[in-house]
Amino acid sequence: MGMNNKKPLLKRLIGVVSVTAGAFYMVGCGGGGNGADDFLTVSTQSGLVKGFYKDGTAGSAREFLGIPYAKPPLGELRFAPPQPVEPWSEPYQAMEFGASCMQNVGALSASGDVSEDCLTLNVYSPDGVNTSTLPVMVFIHGGAFISGGSNQYDGWRLAEQYGAVVVTLNYRLGALGFLSLPELDATLPAADAGNAALEDQRLALEWVQQNIGSFGGDKDNVTLFGESAGSMSACVHMVSPGSQNLADKFIMESAVCVGGLPVNTKQQATAVGTDLANAFCEGEADQLACLRAVPAADLVAWGADAGIFGAGWSPTVISGSNMLPDAPINLIESGQYNQGPIIVGTNVREWGLFQLIGSGETVATVDEFNAVIDATYPAQLAPSVKQVYAPAADAVANLKLIEVLTDQLFRCPARTLARATTAMGSEVWLYSFEQGAAYHAMELPYVFGNPSATLAPELNEPTREAIQSYWSAFAAGGNPNLDSQPEWPGFDAGSDQHMVLKEASEAASELATATCDFWDDVAASQAAGQ
Template sequence: MRAENWGGTLQRWLGVVALTSACVLASGCHDELHVKVKTGGWVTGKWHGETEEGARVFLGIPYAKPPVGELRFQPPQPAERWQGALDASEFGASCMQNPGALSAVGDLSEDCLTLNVFSPESPAKGSLPVMVFIHGGAFVAGGSNQYDGWRLAEEYGAVVVSMNYRLGALGFLSHPELDQEMMASQSGNMGLKDQQLALNWVQQNIRAFGGDPDRVTLFGESAGSMSTCVHMVAPGSQELADQFILESGVCVGGLPVNTKEQSDGIAEAMLQTFCADAPDRLACLRDVPAADLMAWGADAGIFGAGWSPTVVPESEILPAQPVQLIASGQYNMGPVIVGTNRNEWGLFQLIGAGETVSDIAGFNQLVDATYPAPLAGAIKVVYAPASDQQANYKLVELLTDQVFRCPTRGFARLLQAAGSNVWLYSFDHLPAYHAMELPYVFGNPSATLAPVLNEPVREAVQGYWSGFAYNGTPNQEALPEWPQYDAVSDQNMSLAEVSSVQQGLAQTTCDFWSSLGI
């Protein structure tokens, strides 16, 4: 900061401190950094960076009561009102999780149900599009403090909201004893209920930050994208968002949606580990340290013990499999952007969560060990490496297709057949691993994912995403026209240094998986 600006900035901050007390007492008092939340009270934010202009940042706002003690494993309860002004200048603690490559940094706590708002300077009240982001992390890791929405707010004029939600056993425990305690078969999916409550918070409070609750784009990546997909079909979420962006994850294949029986079985195994002989097993489990619950089953791979969205009949989250709800028209038919990255599985190899191979023999051996014999034989034909040098590349292609790309194509086809407007993309800026589009979505370099941003790619991604938030279509004059998806051509936007429309996305390999009913 230039020296001549320091005095004015100090005076500005001192003025905000004084206003914090004065505004609480004054009727109708308003300041850019001092906002009244209907469901809580006054919050005092900060400017992004050191200037008095640009994005306003409000961090760590509670949207639910701390889910601790008797509220552990229970549906979230709206936050209580607070006295005075809430200091919203720092992120709240992230939800409990194990350390790892996908994990959030900083403090962890069970008391983690907070959200963050990034808003342009002095917006016209209630007029701006709202972009609500759900973070990824396989439902066992991640946090909202990993994502900074300032650039979408300052340069593109959106109000950006991010949230924390319960993870692992704390967010997805499903068991008959818990159903009995709730007096209904409704256990499981508490992390998704957290997200739903945060979306309700947006509906009630976002006008105070300049956002329009009738122009909400819900978007997410990986597990956050799968969550976004769930909210498209969840009966309790139908009025909470208007359009959707899904990055590298859908809820109709690839990533697992559990049956109630599967999730109940996972919880029973946990109960047997910690509380097998306890007279009140749920009371016992509520006394187990949260870190021990999160560590249980963490050696089972990238998806942990199997914590995942669960089909719970007659629930407000997933009363049936998403594919059934979409096919029968029981979903939010708002416009959708959906896509994947060219080499998704490369990230999991990079962080040691996926095997690598060095030659054709290793590729064939891994396929034989992973798939049943008839399928393994077909896979070795369809994905046959032409040389040892191509073996690992073909393995990445195989797992990218199976887990991400081909389910996403199937999702786009399902939505189009049901009558939705869909735009399909492929993020092709190499190496294009899983999550590598995120620095371009938010416009912030990442030490691990993109230390230096390619400006044409950033301009395309942020332009399309923000244009979609404003208009319900990604198209705008400054960028190549992005046509709507159709299943005949599988046309998609290739997001790269020179973005362009492509046809037949992964047609041969995805047709192969489709022929198997997968």
């Protein structure tokens, strides 16, 4: 990203960015049933599960919460690839959310219990469906790969009002989900330690293929969507060789895997893992056994103050692996990715959220803006950034700072993905969410149709209806357009066409074209200098 080590602004960003996406708020969580008569029983390959009607009456959507999809990753299974869950003999009581995966507990973490035994998923399904024909929407939560949980996202309204079967899931976080270490490589067939969290997600997607028909879902019509770190994960599965048959369409909100947010090299991931091993088990003859005995809370706390991704936990490129064998952009440009339809976009002022929660500087004058740019970017780049984004007056200095970081880390990488996949023949629809403050994560209450005390205490109904209609229409048929909403033109690299999502949604062109062209030139110059 062209930053040097003394830039606290970006360093904090690269570790905080999705924390809010998966952990800062509750997006309308479901509750328990109202009595034995409300329970429903569904058959899965692991055994029967019992769920409930959210409102206690037939004719509503059904909820099945906390269904295990993998063995608890404990003991010898800590750090290891996930193993399919063992069948149960008695009906599983899917009445409450499972614990969220281990993370530091605080204002930005998931609510409720946390545990290493956390590999569960939730299913929201319309009632009265006798055939497996409904579109399936699988959501991956954000949280910078160090926090968040599936219990923060309630799929009930998408199921009840829009006829989708919605799945949300937990996956391991931090060191427990991303440890790369030579000793761990030695236990695996392809030295591919470093992406256990992504393998958790893949196993959950395989569970969907095997079981979603029992909930009314069509396993051949699966949309994978996510926000921030969850969106980055969806992007990885789009290019991952081992995930090619697990989803048909993709929605990526406020993060992609081609620029902006970091994807680790194997060398980088192993360096972080080695530092962790030495911090807890230096001098031990068997560091892996030692690490498996360290309290999980200590492992996820290590490096948590280093920035957005903690010590540096992120998807890792591992040559020869079936998860991420090459840089995602290389896989896309060589046609080695799932070329299903894509919705991708960002919020117009993403960076504002990090200022709001105190994780980024706020400036009041042009001079302060210039000082932050000088402290953030290398000396050879800072003058150009200041020229391109020069605030016209003190009153707009902070808005320009938000624009700089929104463009570099979120908006322009989304355009890069849209252009790269369109060039390969994919159908792509680009958006810009601009309702209200439109900070990072503020579209999520509209996606799920549930107000958020922090992000959207009251939903603007035209915006909610537009977003849920577009998302559900896309999930059903691979195109977001329907008669009840303004036409959303497909993306075209020549005009950067996109949909502005707001109270009066409208199509537009030239989305941040000048500034994104600037960042493209910066990336090209950096690549040429490597």
